[in-house]
Amino acid sequence: MRNMVARTCALLLAAFLMQIPTSAAAQTTPEPIRYTLSFPAPHTNYFEVSAVVPTGARPEVELMMAVWTPGSYLVREYSRQVEGVTATAQGGRTLAVDKSDKNRWRIATGGATSVTVKYRVYAREMSVRTNWVEADFAMLNGAPTFLTLVGGEKWPHEVVIEPARGWRSSVTSLPAMPGSSHRYRAADYDELVDSPILIGNPAIYEFLVDDKKHYLVNIGEAGVFDGARAAKDVETIIREQKRFWGSLPYDRYLVMNVLTAVPGQIAGGGLEHKHSTMLIAGRWATRTRQSYLAWLELASHEIFHAWNVKRLRPVELGPFDYENENFTRSLWVVEGVTDYYGELIVHRAGLSTEIEYLDALSNKIEEIQTTPGRAVQSAALASQDAWIKYYRPDENSPNSSVSYYTKGAVVGFALDARIRKATGGARSLDDVMRAAYQKFSGTRGYTPAEFRTVAEEVAGVSLAAFWDVAIDGTAEIDYAEALDFLGLQFRAVEAPRPDRPGRAWLGATTRNDAGRLVVSQVRRDSPAVAAGLNVDDEIIAIDAFRVRADQLSPRLDQYKPGDKVRLLVARRDQLMTLDIQFGTEPPRQWRLVVNPGATDTQQRQRDRWLKPQA
Numbered sequence: 001m002r003n004m005v006a007r008t009c010a011l012l013l014a015a016f017l018m019q020i021p022t023s024a025a026a027q028t029t030p031e032p033i034r035y036t037l038s039f040p041a042p043h044t045n046y047f048e049v050s051a052v053v054p055t056g057a058r059p060e061v062e063l064m065m066a067v068w069t070p071g072s073y074l075v076r077e078y079s080r081q082v083e084g085v086t087a088t089a090q091g092g093r094t095l096a097v098d099k100s101d102k103n104r105w106r107i108a109t110g111g112a113t114s115v116t117v118k119y120r121v122y123a124r125e126m127s128v129r130t131n132w133v134e135a136d137f138a139m140l141n142g143a144p145t146f147l148t149l150v151g152g153e154k155w156p157h158e159v160v161i162e163p164a165r166g167w168r169s170s171v172t173s174l175p176a177m178p179g180s181s182h183r184y185r186a187a188d189y190d191e192l193v194d195s196p197i198l199i200g201n202p203a204i205y206e207f208l209v210d211d212k213k214h215y216l217v218n219i220g221e222a223g224v225f226d227g228a229r230a231a232k233d234v235e236t237i238i239r240e241q242k243r244f245w246g247s248l249p250y251d252r253y254l255v256m257n258v259l260t261a262v263p264g265q266i267a268g269g270g271l272e273h274k275h276s277t278m279l280i281a282g283r284w285a286t287r288t289r290q291s292y293l294a295w296l297e298l299a300s301h302e303i304f305h306a307w308n309v310k311r312l313r314p315v316e317l318g319p320f321d322y323e324n325e326n327f328t329r330s331l332w333v334v335e336g337v338t339d340y341y342g343e344l345i346v347h348r349a350g351l352s353t354e355i356e357y358l359d360a361l362s363n364k365i366e367e368i369q370t371t372p373g374r375a376v377q378s379a380a381l382a383s384q385d386a387w388i389k390y391y392r393p394d395e396n397s398p399n400s401s402v403s404y405y406t407k408g409a410v411v412g413f414a415l416d417a418r419i420r421k422a423t424g425g426a427r428s429l430d431d432v433m434r435a436a437y438q439k440f441s442g443t444r445g446y447t448p449a450e451f452r453t454v455a456e457e458v459a460g461v462s463l464a465a466f467w468d469v470a471i472d473g474t475a476e477i478d479y480a481e482a483l484d485f486l487g488l489q490f491r492a493v494e495a496p497r498p499d500r501p502g503r504a505w506l507g508a509t510t511r512n513d514a515g516r517l518v519v520s521q522v523r524r525d526s527p528a529v530a531a532g533l534n535v536d537d538e539i540i541a542i543d544a545f546r547v548r549a550d551q552l553s554p555r556l557d558q559y560k561p562g563d564k565v566r567l568l569v570a571r572r573d574q575l576m577t578l579d580i581q582f583g584t585e586p587p588r589q590w591r592l593v594v595n596p597g598a599t600d601t602q603q604r605q606r607d608r609w610l611k612p613q614a
């Protein structure tokens with residue numbers, strides 16, 4: 001199977017190079033920056049870049065490397081992996097290079113009309129926003145790879161790839177240039193950064209949706225990932241997304257899928273682009289129902305982004321400032337609403353059951369309702385502070401913050417139900433997204449107020465109170481309306497019984513540190529925090545009895561809520577005792593199920609929500 005796929009690939013790739021409309025830009029001005037990427041020793045995790053940079057005959061030019069990648073809101077300081085920057089003029093004359101800022105290099109051109117800049121990049125961070133190079137393949141992203149000319153961001157950028165020995169394919173959404181293979185051209189720096197590149201010997205599966213070519217490109221199938229099945233199901237998802245939005249917003253689309261060893265064999269992550277997405281997932285992802293659903297939902301989420309954020313975007317997310325944070329209060333729309341629909345569309349496409357979908361939504365509701373930070377940080381502020389909080393979590397994050405992914409998805413569900421109820425089921429959040437896309441997917445983007453206005457126009461009522469609670473505030477979300485309208489109810493995982501009033505609860509999570517029982521998190525408003533238990537305290541004994549690292553849970557079973565005990569702990573090697581009164585473990589009461597007593601009307605509204613095409 002693998003050989004067959006590889007043979008098919010070479011043909012596909014040739015066909016796909018021919019198909020690409022080559023921009024007639026070869027002779028347009030200004031002149032492009034021309035990069036050559038080479039991999040003389042990929043086993044060392046390094047690759048080399050040579051860039052011919054037009055200077056416009058200026059005495060000095062300055063080059064810049066992005067500090068972050070759009071879609072992943074953290075300053076990552078990519079330039080720390082760049083080394084050996086040199087510059088030469090025509091004829092090989094060496095030019096002075098001055099490191100003028102953390103991510104900038106200034107070059108004295110000596111009047112040369114173009115300079116050749118060379119550098120090496122260390123590429124060994126396996127994520128969808130960084131680079132990875134090893135003996136068998138390269139996964140490259142634009143931001144951590146290409147230095148560009150300050151002021152030349154609107155110029156074309158050409159890329160020539162010299163694959164390592166034995167690597168047959170290079171795959172990217174960048175338009176190919178005519179002539180030999182592995183030559184691409186980005187219209188500008190934005191397109192370059194938005195177009196990751198895979199090089200090696202991937203398995204490539206082609207399919208058509210609306211006569212547009214789509215590719216699933218798998219690196220590392222290793223005989224265990226079922227690429228053919230995954231391609232068929234991704235096609236089904238894209239058809240459903242097209243049904244949702246009305247049309248496909250691109251001419252060609254690639255799902256690049258790097259398969260690796262991800263702990264727990266669940267999906268590892270994805271990053272959205274205008275004409276592609278990069279996924280990293282476990283190579284065993286197609287082997288179990290749970291991991292496969294997670295992979296399909298990841299793919300669905302990233303594909304939904306082809307509309308939501310890559311074209312319909314908050315006003316702050318474009319044009320990008322690649323050297324500084326780009327703050328927006330709308331990541332709950334960008335990521336949360338995308339997360340809501342990522343899973344819902346997998347269900348609507350017939351790839352998950354109603355029970356599986358309700359379970360996925362329940363997980364999100366349960367996560368929010370058991371995260372104390374929901375009372376501290378709103379969805380809007382979680383969005384704005386992504387750069388300093390979401391992407392920089394620590395042991396106190398659950399107490400002080402909320403995920404704009406999860407909160408945004410839950411808010412999306414509640415908002416969807418609110419609009420359905422307000423319109424008697426005639427309109428929904430689907431209509432809001434489509435209307436916002438029609439209105440704001442041009443060059444400008446939407447402000448938070450404009451997005452809300454679109455939602456209110458669709459709902460036909462004011463959503464001020466909803467926004468105050470769910471988006472801008474931290475009050476509890478009221479699920480009653482959504483559950484009632486859709487004929488759902490919450491079911492507790494373990495219903496409390498009179499003979500079992502609940503379990504003794506400490507309110508701290510622990511880790512096994514080489515046999516030591518060490519506190520890793522202390523939950524706000526818990527017995528642990530009231531007793532003064534701190535993160536990194538080692539719990540040695542409860543009352544007079546030693547408790548070993550793997551024994552905390554069975555030991556807590558011996559106590560009831562309200563029992564008072566004395567903990568012996570070591571804090572930075574100093575022994576101390578802490579008096580604590582156990583609380584009651586919060587029940588898991590957030591599992592959505594169909595209300596068996598639901599009326600026909602409720603049933604009909606639920607069907608419209610889950611199967612709008614039927």
Ligand SMILES: [Zn+2]
Pocket residue numbers: 272301302305334335338
């Ligand atoms: Zn996303």
